[in-house]
Amino acid sequence: MTDARTGRARRRRGPAANAELALLLEVAGTPKPGNVDRARDLADLRFEQFLAGAVGARPGLARAAASDAVGDAFETAVAGMSEQSGGNTQFGCLLLLTPLVRAAAADDRALSPDGVSAVCESTTVDDAAGFYRAFEHVDVAVTDPPEGMDALDVRRGADAVPELRERGLTLFDMLHESAAPIDNRGTPGDANAHEWVEGFPRTFRAADAIRADDGPVSDRAARAFLDLLAEAEDTLVRTQHGPEVAREVCDRAASIESVEEADAWGDELVERGINPGTTADVTAAALFVALERGVAV
Template sequence: MTPSGATDPVDDATLALLVEVAGTPKPGNVDRRRDLDDLRFEAFLGGAVGARPGLELAAETDGGVAERPAVGAAFERAVEGMAARAGTNTQFGCLLLLVPLVRAAADPDRDLSPAGVDAVCRSTTVDDAVAFYRVFEVVDVAVDDPPEGAADLDVRRGGAAEPALRERETTLRDVLALSADPVDAGAAGGSAASDRVPDRNAAEWVEGFPRTFRAAEWILTDEGPLADRAARAFLGLLAAEPDTLVASTRGAETAREASARAREILYPDGSDLSDPVGDVSAVDAEAVHGADLDAAESLAAAFVAEGINPGTTADLTCAALFVALRRGAEVAP
C-alpha cells in the first residue's frame, strides 16, 4: 500500500472521479457498462479531465493563509472546466466535496481528517459563497426550494444573490448549512422535522464529512478491484440514507424506497436495518463487503427504467474514494 501523502492530492482526486464512474453496478447511475438517455460514460471522463485546473487551485497552499487561492474560486474553476470538457453537468456534487478534501490533504497546516476538513469548511468566506452562486449560471443543478425566509438566498438566482449574501454576511458553509438542516423552518415555529430529505453533500460540509470517512473505511478494508469496492460502498451509502437527488427529482417517498431496495441487497437474509436508517454508522462493513454485485444488476436496470438516479450517493462514493486513495488504496492488483 502506498504511504499516505506519497501521491499528489490532485492525481488522487482525478483518479477518484474516474474510478467512481467506472464502478459498476451503481444502480441508477452512469457507469462503465451503462449510459443514461441524456448522459454518457465518456462525458464523465471528460468532466474529470476538465475539472483538474480547479483541483490544482484547491491544492495550492504555498505561503500564508491569506495568499492561498480561495475554496470558492477553486470550486468555480473546477466546475467551469468540467462543464466545458463534458458539455454538461457531470460531477458538480463530487467537486463540491473534493475541493475541501483536496485543500485539507495539501495544506501543511491541516490533515485529511474530519477535523482538518471541518477547519477548511469553517474558514470559507462570503466571497466563497458568491463564487459558489455564480456556478449555477454555468450548469443546471437539481435543487430544492430554499427554506422559508431565505428566498433571497436561492442558489438559482446565481450571481444576482450577491447583495443578499453580502448583506447577511453569509459564508459558503452558511449557505450549505441551510440545505443540510432537515428542520422545516415554516412548521411549528421551526421545531418540526419536514418530510424533505436533507442535502447529504451539504451535510458533509457541516458535520465533518462522516459519510465520506465511513465509506472510505469500507473501501480500504474491502478486497478485490477498487472499482468493485466503490460499487459496494455506493450500495452501503444508499442503504444508509435516502439520496438527495432522488428526493429532489422523484420525491422523498421514492428516495426512501430506493434506500430500502438497496438494503435488501446488503441484507438478503431479511435481517434488515430499521427504516429509515438515517445514520451511515449503522451499516456494518461486513454487509457492505458481502454485497452481491450480480444481484445489484437487476436493481440497476430497474432504477434506470424508473428514472431513479441516486447521484448524491455517487458524489459521496467519489469523496470516499479520494480519502481511501490518500490512505493507501491502490488500483494495481
C-alpha cells in the same frame, strides 16, 4: 514510497491528481444502480462525458491543492467540468472534493474530519459568491429555497451575490442552512451539505470501508456506493421524485445481495428515471480519502 523493482523513490500522486482519479474510479465502478458507470450510459448522459468532466475539473482541483480560496477553486473546477455536452456530471462530487483536497494539501499526514472541518468553517462570503457563480456554468437539480430565502436561490447565480454580501453569509453558513432538517420529524436536509457541516462523517466511514475491502478499487467503489445508498436517503432522488421514492430506494438498496440483483435493479431504476447522484458524490469523496490514505490502483 519505494518501487519494489527498481528500489528508487517513487513520487506520490498529489491531492489534485487523486481527486481526479477518484472521479474516474467512481464512474468506473459498476454496478451502481441508476447511475452512469463503466457498464451503463443513460439516454442523455454518457460515460465519456464523465471522463471529460473529470479531466476538465483538474485545474480547479489543482487550485484547491495550491490553497487557493475554496469558492474560487470550486468555481474553476465546475467551469472546467462543464466543458462537455452532457451537462452536470460532477457538481456535487466537486463540492465535497474541494475542501477535502485543500485539507489534504495543507497537511498530507492527516487528512481528517477535524482538518476538513477547519477548512469548511473558515470559508468566507467570497467563497459563498464563488459557489453561486458555479451555478452559472451548469444546470443543477435543486429544490426551491426555504421561505424568506428566495433572494438567495442558487439558481440566481451571481445575481444573488449582493444579497449574500448584505447578509454576510459565508459558504459554511449557506451549507449549514441546506443541511438543516427539512421537517419536524428530523428528516435530514441536503446530504452533501450535511457532510460539509459535520466533518464528512459518511465520507470517512466509507473510505475506511474501501480500505478494508479488497480487489479492484472500482469494484470496491461500487460496493461502497450500495452501502451508502442503503444507509441514507439520496438527496437527488428526493429532489426529483419525492420522499417516498427516496425511502423506497434506500430500503431496496439494503436488501440487495448480489451483483446480478444490483444489475437488475439498475435496469428498473433507469426505466423509472431514478438517479441516486448524491450517493455517487459521497462515493467519489470516499475514494479520494482512501487514495490519500494509501489505497493503490
